[in-house]
Amino acid sequence: MDFLGISLPSYSLETVFGSAISGVFLGAIYALVALGLTLIYGVLHIINFAHGTLLMLAMYAVFFLWSVFGVDPYLAMLIVVPGGYLFGYALQRSVIGRTSHGRDEIILLTTLGVSIVLENFALFAFSANERNVQVPYDFDGIDLGVVYIVWPQIAALVGSLLITAALWCFMRFTDTGKAIRAVAKERQGARLMGINVEHIFAVSFGIGTACVAAAASLLAPTYAVFPQVGYLFVLIAFTVVVLGGMGSFVGALVGGLVIGVTEQIGRLYLGESLGLITISAIFILILLFRPTGLFGQRL
Amino acid sequence: MSMLTTMSTGNMQRIGWAVLIGALLAAPFAIHSGRWMEFIELTLFAALLGQGWNILGGYGGQYSFGHALFFGTAAYLQALLQYKLGWSPWLTLWIAIGGSVAVAAFVGFLSFRYGLRGSYFALVTLAFAEAFHVLSRSLVSVTEGGRGVQLPLNQDPEQALATFQFTFAGPFLSEAGYYYTILIFLLIGFAVTGWLNHSRFGAQLQAVREDEDAASALGIDPFRVKMSAICLSAGVTSLAGIYYVQKFLFVDPGIAYGPGKSVEALFAAIIGGVGTVLGPLLGSAFIHIVGEFAKETIGAMLGDRPGVDLILFGIILVLMLAYMPRGLVGLVELLWRKLITKRGGGNA
Numbered sequence: 001m002d003f004l005g006i007s008l009p010s011y012s013l014e015t016v017f018g019s020a021i022s023g024v025f026l027g028a029i030y031a032l033v034a035l036g037l038t039l040i041y042g043v044l045h046i047i048n049f050a051h052g053t054l055l056m057l058a059m060y061a062v063f064f065l066w067s068v069f070g071v072d073p074y075l076a077m078l079i080v081v082p083g084g085y086l087f088g089y090a091l092q093r094s095v096i097g098r099t100s101h102g103r104d105e106i107i108l109l110t111t112l113g114v115s116i117v118l119e120n121f122a123l124f125a126f127s128a129n130e131r132n133v134q135v136p137y138d139f140d141g142i143d144l145g146v147v148y149i150v151w152p153q154i155a156a157l158v159g160s161l162l163i164t165a166a167l168w169c170f171m172r173f174t175d176t177g178k179a180i181r182a183v184a185k186e187r188q189g190a191r192l193m194g195i196n197v198e199h200i201f202a203v204s205f206g207i208g209t210a211c212v213a214a215a216a217s218l219l220a221p222t223y224a225v226f227p228q229v230g231y232l233f234v235l236i237a238f239t240v241v242v243l244g245g246m247g248s249f250v251g252a253l254v255g256g257l258v259i260g261v262t263e264q265i266g267r268l269y270l271g272e273s274l275g276l277i278t279i280s281a282i283f284i285l286i287l288l289f290r291p292t293g294l295f296g297q298r299l
Numbered sequence: 300m301s302m303l304t305t306m307s308t309g310n311m312q313r314i315g316w317a318v319l320i321g322a323l324l325a326a327p328f329a330i331h332s333g334r335w336m337e338f339i340e341l342t343l344f345a346a347l348l349g350q351g352w353n354i355l356g357g358y359g360g361q362y363s364f365g366h367a368l369f370f371g372t373a374a375y376l377q378a379l380l381q382y383k384l385g386w387s388p389w390l391t392l393w394i395a396i397g398g399s400v401a402v403a404a405f406v407g408f409l410s411f412r413y414g415l416r417g418s419y420f421a422l423v424t425l426a427f428a429e430a431f432h433v434l435s436r437s438l439v440s441v442t443e444g445g446r447g448v449q450l451p452l453n454q455d456p457e458q459a460l461a462t463f464q465f466t467f468a469g470p471f472l473s474e475a476g477y478y479y480t481i482l483i484f485l486l487i488g489f490a491v492t493g494w495l496n497h498s499r500f501g502a503q504l505q506a507v508r509e510d511e512d513a514a515s516a517l518g519i520d521p522f523r524v525k526m527s528a529i530c531l532s533a534g535v536t537s538l539a540g541i542y543y544v545q546k547f548l549f550v551d552p553g554i555a556y557g558p559g560k561s562v563e564a565l566f567a568a569i570i571g572g573v574g575t576v577l578g579p580l581l582g583s584a585f586i587h588i589v590g591e592f593a594k595e596t597i598g599a600m601l602g603d604r605p606g607v608d609l610i611l612f613g614i615i616l617v618l619m620l621a622y623m624p625r626g627l628v629g630l631v632e633l634l635w636r637k638l639i640t641k642r643g644g645g646n647a
Contacts, residue, residue: 124606
């Protein structure tokens with residue numbers, strides 16, 4: 001098969017289909033990471049550059065809970081999710097909320113500054129070594145014929161879908177969820193109705209961080225953690241969010257799956273290294289031609 | 300009275316510049332410690348990166364998060380054309396500048412044509428830098444991939460100038476050759492930003508930064524102005540890439556297109572003061588002094604581990620954005636004005 005003069009390897013339909021399926025499992029995690037980012041954007045209108053770094057910190061938390069206390073990475077969710085919420089709440093209240101006045105680039109820079117501090121803190125405290133959580137069920141799984149799926153991948157998919165659904169219900173049916181939606185839609189109006197906007201901002205940031213903490217738990221058995229891992233994920237999360245539409249939940253889910261599948265097929269055809277170009281390419285194309293994304297209404 | 304004050308301020312500025320440039324030119328004669336010269340050289344290098352960013356970000360208000368794109372493209376062209384084709388570095392440097400400007404024109408055309416502003420422009424530049432990062436790592440037959448490009452070291456003093464390598468260039472140049480290279484490049488950066496302060500184009504660029512719609516209502520074409528700014532910015536940034544390759548004789552995907560150089564440029568310009576001629580140098584000097592200090596104190600206390608300096612830089616960046624958005628230059632101006640009004644008040 002030829003593409004732009006580069007001869008691509010040709011694969012059977014089964015192989016491509018298998019890649020697509022493992023892409024769905026990967027994409028579910030991307031969706032969960034992006035969900036937090038899109039929530040923060042939708043409510044606070046800030047692009048949180050520190051999102052990937054927060055994921056990295058949560059992955060370290062899961063790793064140390066496992067290596068020091070022997071806590072199963074999935075069970076660790078009960079600790080890291082509330083922990084992530086509190087950390088995000090405090091971060092928004094004490095740092096980002098204070099500096100986030102003026103132009104949006106300045107806020108983006110503030111979150112970049114935060115991410116640099118946290119990433120280098122991790123480098124300083126934990127060194128650049130890659131660390132892996134090892135669980136006994138690492139390589140067990142089911143054979144789907146075209147592709148072999150391990151239990152951690154299934155847990156990631158199911159977990160992501162459940163958390164997305166839970167968050168959707170939370171936003172829909174609880175008072176806090178309604179307040180968050182009110183603030184997202186009409187900040188001043190919400191304030192006039194007696195909603196504490198600063199509190200809701202911090203709550204949203206907290207929930208966004210709790211999402212990456214949950215994602216960290218689901219990622220732990222299959223992904224190594226190292227200080228720069230956040231940078232990889234933040235680019236992917238940006239791509240997912242921009243593709244799905246900034247602030248859209250459905251968009252994050254669909255975007256995550258699309259990016260996961262594209263990445264896997266890209267890796268299949270272009271190789272492990274060059275395959276990653278598909279993500280940057282989608283990111284650039286969407287930003288240029290449809291910055292509102294697939295499901296976004298406003299910029 | 301006010302005329303007198305501004306005039307004296309202008310003269311003071313001119314004298315200040317003369318002293319600064321004189322001191323920088325004389326530094327190799329006064330400082331004989333190799334470690335200190337290296338320190339100043341790296342400060343000037345970061346200042347040059349910051350100055351390149353400053354032209355587009357500070358004067359044009361277009362915040363790029365991927366300025367490594369222009370640094371890395373120049374560095375790779377400078378290294379590869381020498382390594383693969385054996386061309387003279389004095390020829391390749393023009394191609395490196397040209398290539399970097401061409402990439403800038405391409406990215407600028409796409410971004411500004413489709414009206415990307417603010418954070419969206421920042422993200423698209425980041426994405427382009429990442430795309431080039433992946434490409435430079437993957438296209439092994441062209442770029443040597445993750446191994447990087449290592450230029451041969453010239454050990455013949457006769458060939459020092461021809462190879463643009465000063466390590467074995469005789470008693471004076473081996474000490475100061477690279478220092479003067481980066482100093483000349485930085486002075487070019489100063490000249491460009493100084494020109495932006497006083498020229499018609501600079502005024503147009505700053506008008507676009509303040510309010511694009513108002514600027515175009517006044518007959519300025521924002522697209523054309525921003526295109527010129529990004530090309531100029533890339534041109535200055537490319538000089539840093541050329542210096543880097545000639546000095547270290549090495550480049551790899553992480554050095555060229557990783558986030559490190561983009562962040563270094565941002566730090567210098569924003570901490571120093573965006574949209575000012577002196578800001579990037581001031582910012583770069585400040586963070587290098589803080590970094591060195593951190594290494595001496597915290598590093599000595601906790602063992603030499605990486606990351607301490609960047610933690611401090613990040614904290615300084617966030618504090619600056621929160622409390623001193625005009626950077627160190629803003630602070631200096633504030634103190635200066637207080638001094639002037641005190642003196643002026645006394646005279647009146």
